[in-house]
Structures are given as structure tokens and as C-alpha cells.
């Protein structure tokens with residue numbers, strides 16, 4: 210089962226793996242043709258009703274595969290207004306091949322009946338797919354009414370036009386069904402959908418076929434540029450809307466919490482506060498005027514700070530717990546106390562990790578252990594990648610939190626999902642890169658759900674590291690990474 214958003218991500222990842230969308234469209238068109246052959250004999254009359262997006266493009270390809278049928282392509286709108294290059298190229302291929310195709314610019318002209326007055330044998334509905342928004346507009350609305358009025362079986366491409374593939378509901382609501390034949394969506398008898406089932410299709414009264422269109426499994430299993438889709442800032446957003454992060458760390462170390470904080474800012478957070486012992490507060494502040502530092506009495510974070518940190522945490526989207534804490538009983542008691550009191554979202558790293566498996570918390574945690582820390586938490590690891598992935602998935606389910614286990618290939622898992630990340634390089638074993646990762650994931654978790662924040666965080670920090678390695682070779686240091694994050698987060 211795959212949602213529309215995830216499908217778009219996987220599609221972009223496939224392109225990055227060398228399988229471009231035009232190639233997928235070719236497979237989709239082929240799959241539609243197979244479906245038509247399953248319901249109609251050669252020679253049958255098959256109108257293909259095409260929109261101007263890629264859903265229509267799929268059917269423009271199908272028309273080329275259906276030589277043995279009496280096909281007629283109806284493009285809803287002028288060819289110059291076809292919205293994607295690949296759909297337009299397929300339109301031009303039809304014209305060049307002299308395959309019958311007409312354009313419908315006035316919906317009153319739309320007619321599916323044959324010259325002899327009979328219904329066609331099969332109608333292909335390729336008006337709108339996953340790119341639909343809102344209720345059907347013209348000419349799609351009239352065309353949908355005509356499709357629904359015909360007695361011919363209807364094969365819908367990907368999803369019946371006007372239906373939300375995630376919910377199965379009409380995209381414009383279902384109010385107008387009773388008002389004299391106005392269509393809110395196409396009623397399809399069959400749906401040929403691509404790659405995987407869609408959550409909304411099962412509730413429809415239609416036979417659903419899932420066609421394999423050649424998207425490699427790696428496009429789903431591994432993070433890729435598609436995973437960055439949909440993370441852009443809302444142009445109307447205000448300060449704070451794009452994430453407020455609290456880093457709690459420092460004491461024996463000053464660099465670690467600072468790296469986390471700078472990474473959180475570069476990963477897009479609007480406001481980053483660092484709560485650290487007063488002994489290091491001015492040093493942390495000295496690293497950057499972009500940071501807001503909150504000093505905690507003493508030279509180590511300890512149980513006496515739980516209330517103060519909990520009140521600072523109450524106003525933010527995510528807390529990053531652990532960078533530069535060092536070990537020790539006081540720190541452990543703090544982490545335990547804080548997690549018991551806190552019910553929000555937190556990234557847990559380094560010395561704070563050991564507490565997670567047996568603390569009673571309502572917080573939603575993203576734990577970022579390396580293999581050694583994973584074992585310290587009570588998890589298991591293995592040298593075989595498949596086995597290791599399975600073990601991480603099981604352990605994530607057991608602890609009830611999201612895990613991002615760092616390694617040459619990072620494994621990200623929660624109880625339901627697992628993803629692998631292969632960006633990054635051996636130069637990143639240098640100290641401090643883990644702090645950068647924790648801060649990055651903290652910023653992302655302020656704007657997206659924990660599993661995705663962890664997966665995208667691993668991907669972009671690895672990408673930033675790859676760029677840094679290109680510039681600095683094995684002289685890469687952790688401070689090279691934060692400034693490279695914005696470039697690494699571009700979706701290309």
C-alpha cells in the first residue's frame with residue numbers, strides 16, 4: 210500500500226537511480242493496454258479520454274500499444290497546454306504515427322457515442338490521476354458525466370478521475386451526486402493502478418489491478434532525493450512556524466551541543482536554544498550569535514535541572530538530548546527525570562541513549578545510536594545487512610520509538626517501517642558528525658513525523674558529508690557539515 214505523497218517520492222528516487230519517469234510512463238501505458246485486451250476483443254472501439262497531465266500521458270502511450278483496436282484519443286484541452294514534457298512528447302508521437310486523436314476544448318462537444326449511435330466497447334478514463342485537486346472542473350466534469358452515462362465498461366488509469374487515491378472519496382466532496390446527473394467522479398468498473406495498491410481504491414466498487422511498472426525496489430528501500438519532497442517552507446509562514454528546537458547538552462564538552470545547534474539552524478529550524486551548564490554557556494554562545502543560550506547552574510547537567518529544562522521544552526517542537534553530556538550518574542538521573550516528565554518529541558543521542566529502553570515516558574523519541582550504542586541499549590546487531598535491518602526493526606518495535614542506527618548503511622526503523630540510507634563516507638567517522646546528525650534530525654522532526662525526520666536527516670547529513678569529503682578528503686571535520694546542509698537539502 211502506498212500513499213500519493215510517498216509514490217511521488219519513490220518516483221523521484223527511481224529517476225535518481227536512472228529510471229526516469231518517461232520510462233515508467235511507457236510501462237504504465239503498456240499496462241493499460243493489457244487491461245483493455247483483458248476486457249475487449251481486437252477490433253473493439255476504445256475511446257481514451259485523456260487529461261493534460263501524466264495520467265493522460267499514460268493513456269497516450271497505451272494508444273500506441275493498441276494497434277489491433279479501433280482507438281480514438283480525446284485530449285481534453287489544447288495540445289499546447291499539456292502540462293508535462295513527457296505527456297507532450299507522447300502526444301506528438303501519436304500525431305506523427307497518425308493514430309486517431311482529437312482535442313476537446315468545449316465540453317459541450319464531448320460525445321462518446323459512436324457514429325452508428327452505439328456505446329463504445331471500453332472507455333479508458335485517463336483524465337486525472339494523483340495530481341487532482343478539488344472537485345472536477347470543466348471539461349472534465351462534463352466528460353465524467355458522459356463516461357458515467359455510457360453503458361460501456363470503464364477502465365480507469367491509476368485511480369478513477371475525481372477520486373482521492375488516499376481516501377477513496379471524491380476530491381470535491383459528494384454533495385452534488387443527486388443534482389441531475391452532474392458527476393463528482395468517474396464510476397469505474399476496473400482500475401489499473403501502478404506499482405502498489407493505493408489506500409483509497411479498496412473501498413471502490415471496482416476491480417483493481419496493480420501493474421508493476423519497473424520502479425526498482427531500491428527506490429523505496431533507500432532514501433533518495435524524493436524523500437525531500439514536500440518539506441519546502443510555506444511562503445506565508447512566520448518566525449517559529451518552521452521549528453523551534455531545544456538542545457540540551459554540554460558540560461564536559463562544548464563543541465557537541467554547538468554542532469547540534471548549528472546543524473539544526475542550517476537544517477531549517479527558526480529558533481534554536483541551547484540549555485547547557487553555566488560553566489560552558491559563554492563558550493557555546495561565543496561560537497555563534499545565532500544561538501540562544503540558557504545557562505543551567507553548575508558544570509554538569511543533573512537531576513536538579515529537570516524542572517527548568519522541562520519548562521524550556523514546553524515551548525518548543527523538539528528537544529535534542531545528549532550531545533556533550535559525558536557519562537555519569539547525575540546525567541543519567543537527569544535524562545530519566547526529564548523523559549518521565551516530558552511528553553513531546555525528542556532526539557536522544559550519545560550518553561542519554563542507555564536510559565531509553567527502561568524509562569517510562571510519554572515522549573515520542575528518535576534514538577540515534579551507532580552500533581556500539583545500540584548494543585548498550587540492549588539491541589543486537591549483525592554483519593549481514595538484511596539480518597541487521599530486521600534486528601533494528603524488531604528492536605524499534607520493542608522500545609516503541611524510532612531508531613536511526615548509524616553505520617556505513619544507516620538503518621532507520623519504527624514499529625511499522627524501515628528505510629536504509631547509503632549517503633555518507635568513511636571520512637565521517639571523525640568526532641562531531643553524530644552531533645550534527647542529532648541537531649539535523651531535531652530540526653526536521655519539528656516539521657515532519659519522526660520516521661521521516663530520521664530518514665531525511667541521515668540522507669542529508671550523509672550528502673553534506675559527501676560534499677565535504679569531495680572538498681577536504683579525509684581531512685573532513687564536523688564543522689564542515691552544517692554549512693553544507695542547505696545545499697544537501699535541495700531536492701535534486
Ligand SMILES: NC(=O)C1=CN([C@@H]2O[C@H](COP(=O)(O)OP(=O)(O)OC[C@H]3O[C@@H](n4cnc5c(N)ncnc54)[C@H](O)[C@@H]3O)[C@@H](O)[C@H]2O)[C@@H](O)CC1
Pocket residue numbers: 216217219220233234237260261262263264265267292293336337338339340341342343344345346347349366367368403422
Ligand atoms: N510514480 C508516479 O507518480 C507515476 C505517475 N504516473 C501517472 O501520473 C499521474 C499523475 O500525473 P500528474 O501529476 O501530471 O497529475 P494528473 O495527470 O492527475 O493531473 C494533472 C493536472 O490536472 C489538473 N487538475 C487538477 N485537479 C483538477 C480538477 N479537479 N479538475 C480539472 N483539472 C484538474 C491540474 O492542472 C493538474 O496539473 C498518475 O496518476 C499516473 O497516472 C505514471 O505515468 C507513472 C508513475
Ligand SMILES: [K+]
Pocket residue numbers: 264334335336337338365366367368369370
Ligand atoms: K484516471
